Amino acid sequence: MRAAPTILHLDMDAFYASVEQASKPSLRGKAVIVGGLGPRGVVATASYEARRFGVHSAMPMAQARRRCPNGAYLTPRFRVYQAVSERVMGLLRALSPLVEPLSLDEAFVDLEAGEVAFDSAGARAAGERLRADIMAATGLSGSVGLAGSKMLAKVASEEAKPAGLLLIEPGTEREHLAPMSVRTLPGVGPVTGEHLRRAGITTVGELAEAGEDELIRMVGRSHGLGLYRMALGLDDRPVVAERDAKSVSVEDTFDVDLHDRVRIRGEVQRLADRCVGRLRSSGHSGRTIVLKVRRYDFSTLTRSETLRGPTDDPGVVREAAARLLEGVDTTGGVRLLGVGVTGLADYTQEDLFAQAEAEGAGDAIGPPRDPAAEDAEPSGPGAVDVTGITPGVAAEPEGAEGAVRGMEGDGDAVPAGAAGVAPERLWPAGSDVRHAVYGPGWVQGSGVGRVTVRFERPGSPPGRVRTFRVDDPELEPSDPLPLVGGGGGGGGA
DNA sequence: TCTGGGGTCCTTGGGCGT
DNA sequence: TCTGACGCCCAAGGACCC
Numbered sequence: 186m187r188a189a190p191t192i193l194h195l196d197m198d199a200f201y202a203s204v205e206q207a208s209k210p211s212l213r214g215k216a217v218i219v220g221g222l223g224p225r226g227v228v229a230t231a232s233y234e235a236r237r238f239g240v241h242s243a244m245p246m247a248q249a250r251r252r253c254p255n256g257a258y259l260t261p262r263f264r265v266y267q268a269v270s271e272r273v274m275g276l277l278r279a280l281s282p283l284v285e286p287l288s289l290d291e292a293f294v295d296l297e298a299g300e301v302a303f304d305s306a307g308a309r310a311a312g313e314r315l316r317a318d319i320m321a322a323t324g325l326s327g328s329v330g331l332a333g334s335k336m337l338a339k340v341a342s343e344e345a346k347p348a349g350l351l352l353i354e355p356g357t358e359r360e361h362l363a364p365m366s367v368r369t370l371p372g373v374g375p376v377t378g379e380h381l382r383r384a385g386i387t388t389v390g391e392l393a394e395a396g397e398d399e400l401i402r403m404v405g406r407s408h409g410l411g412l413y414r415m416a417l418g419l420d421d422r423p424v425v426a427e428r429d430a431k432s433v434s435v436e437d438t439f440d441v442d443l444h445d446r447v448r449i450r451g452e453v454q455r456l457a458d459r460c461v462g463r464l465r466s467s468g469h470s471g472r473t474i475v476l477k478v479r480r481y482d483f484s485t486l487t488r489s490e491t492l493r494g495p496t497d498d499p500g501v502v503r504e505a506a507a508r509l510l511e512g513v514d515t516t517g518g519v520r521l522l523g524v525g526v527t528g529l530a531d532y533t534q535e536d537l538f539a540q541a542e543a544e545g546a547g548d549a550i551g552p553p554r555d556p557a558a559e560d561a562e563p564s565g566p567g568a569v570d571v572t573g574i575t576p577g578v579a580a581e582p583e584g585a586e587g588a589v590r591g592m593e594g595d596g597d598a599v600p601a602g603a604a605g606v607a608p609e610r611l612w613p614a615g616s617d618v619r620h621a622v623y624g625p626g627w628v629q630g631s632g633v634g635r636v637t638v639r640f641e642r643p644g645s646p647p648g649r650v651r652t653f654r655v656d657d658p659e660l661e662p663s664d665p666l667p668l669v670g671g672g673g674g675g676g677g678a
Numbered sequence: 679t680c681t682g683g684g685g686t687c688c689t690t691g692g693g694c695g696t
Numbered sequence: 697t698c699t700g701a702c703g704c705c706c707a708a709g710g711a712c713c714c
Contacts, residue, residue: 200714220682221682221683223682225680225681225682226682227681227682228682229682229683229714242714243681243682243714245679245680245681245682246682247679247680247681248679248680248681251679287713287714288713288714289714290714291714371712371713372687372711372712372713373712374711374712374713375711375712376711376712377711377712405688405689406689407688407689408688408689430685431685431686431687432684432685432686433684433685434684434685435683435684436682436683436684437682437683438681438682438683473706473707475707483680483681485709485710486708486709487707487708488707488708489706489707489708490707491705491706491707521682521683523683523684525684525685
C-alpha cells in the first residue's frame with residue numbers, strides 16, 4: 186500500500202458490445218448482446234441498454250433472448266477487439282512502462298513508475314487525460330479507478346462505471362470498503378459469498394470485524410488471510426508487466442451431446458492438434474497433458490499425465506490424450522471436451538538435445554521456435570472461432586425489420602454443422618461483408634437461404650438493409666473497418 | 679432455464695525418496 | 697531392516713476471473 190493513489194485500473198465499458206456499437210451506427214443506443222449464438226451459448230457482453238432488460242454476462246443466451254427479444258444478437262469478432270485493445274494498451278504504455286493487462290479490456294498501470302503522477306491531483310489529471318485519449322483514439326469509453334493498491338483501484342473503477350473516474354484517497358480505504366458487499370472483493374464468488382452469508386457476514390466491514398482466525402477457520406488459511414487483508418484495505422501486490430503463461434488449453438462444447446465413442450476419440454485428436462498449434466505459436470512446449478470431459482449432467486472431470494520431458498509434438502500430445510480418454514466413462518454422453526498442456530517450458534526436450542549438440546559444435550544459441558502456424562483449422566460445433574466465421578452456429582434473422590421472414594422459403598434451413606451436408610456459405614450475425622455494388626456492411630441475420638446485410642460503416646449514418654441469396658456471388662466476407670478515422674483505429678487486423 | 683472458453687490459484691490426498 | 701517425519705511431485709477437483 187502506498188501513500189499516494191498512483192495505481193490506475195482501467196476497465197473498458199461493456200467492451201465487446203461497445204465495439205460493435207461503434208462499428209455499426211444503427212446499433213447505437215440499442216440493446217446489443219455479444220456471445221455464442223448456438224443452442225448452448227452464453228452472453229459474453231451486453232450493452233448497457235441490454236442490461237436494463239436484466240441481461241448480463243455469463244447468462245445463457247436462451248434466457249437473454251427471453252428477457253430482451255428485440256436486442257441485436259452478434260457473434261464475437263475477437264480480431265477486432267484485439268486490435269482495439271492493442272491501441273488502448275499502447276496509450277497505457279505511453280503513461281508508464283509498468284502496465285499489467287488482465288484481459289482485452291482491463292489493465293493496471295503504475296503511474297509512479299511512469300513518473301506521470303506522484304499525488305492525488307496528478308493521478309486524477311492523468312486518469313482524465315487517459316479517458317479522453319481513449320475516446321479520441323477509439324471512440325469508446327473506459328472507466329478509471331485510482332488508489333494506492335491494485336485491489337482498491339479495481340474496486341474504484343467498478344464503482345466509477347460507466348464512463349467515470351473514481352479516486353480512493355489513501356487513509357480512507359477501510360471506511361470506503363466497510364458498507365460494500367463482500368462480493369465486491371476480488372476472489373469472493375458465489376460459493377464463498379454464500380459461505381460468508383450463512384455466517385452472517387455480508388459486508389466488508391463485517392468481514393474485518395470477524396477477524397483473521399475466524400476467516401481462516403471458515404475458508405482455509407490462504408483464502409482467509411487474503412480476505413482479512415483485503416477487508417482492511419491492505420494489498421501490496423506490485424504491478425507486474427510481464428507474466429509467463431502457465432498453461433495452454435482448448436475446449437469445445439457441442440450443440441448436442443456426443444455418444445459415439447469413435448466420434449469422441451476423433452474430437453479429442455482434433456482438440457489435441459489445435460492445442461499444439463496454440464502451444465507452438467506461443468513458443469512453448471509442455472510436460473503435462475490434461476484431458477477435460479464435461480458429461481451430459483454437467484459434471485466435469487479431468488485426467489492428466491505427466492511426460493518425462495516437455496513436448497510440442499502433436500503426435501505425442503494426441504497419444505497422451507487418447508490414453509487419458511480410455512480411462513473415462515462416456516456412456517450417457519459428453520457435452521464438452523478439452524485438451525490442455527501445463528508445465529510449460531520454452532524449449533522441448535528435443536531442442537535441449539539439439540542445443541547440447543550445437544554447443545558441442547561451438548554454437549551456443551538454441552533454435553528459436555517458429556511463431557507461425559496458429560491453428561487455422563475451423564473450430565468444432567458451437568465453438569467461437571477467432572475469425573468470426575463460426576461453423577455450426579446457426580446465424581438467424583435479428584433486429585426489428587426481420588427482413589428475411591416472409592420471403593418465399595427454400596424449405597427448412599439446413600441444420601448448421603450437420604455432418605454430410607453440402608458446404609453452404611455461413612454468414613454469422615455481426616460479421617463483416619462487402620458487396621460488389623453496395624460496398625461494406627455487416628450481416629444482420631441469415632436463414633432459409635437468405636442473408637440480410639446492413640450497409641453502413643463506423644463513420645456513416647445508420648444504413649439500409651438488403652437481403653440476398655446466401656450464395657450471391659457479389660457478396661463476400663471482408664475484413665473489419667477501422668473504428669475511428671482511416672488510421673488504424675482498430676480494424677484491419 | 680440451463681449453464682462458453684481460456685485461464686489462474688488453492689486444497690487435498692497419495693506416492694516416494696531421504 | 698523398520699518406522700516416522702518431512703518435503704516434493706503429481707493428480708484431481710473446485711472456486712474464481714474476464
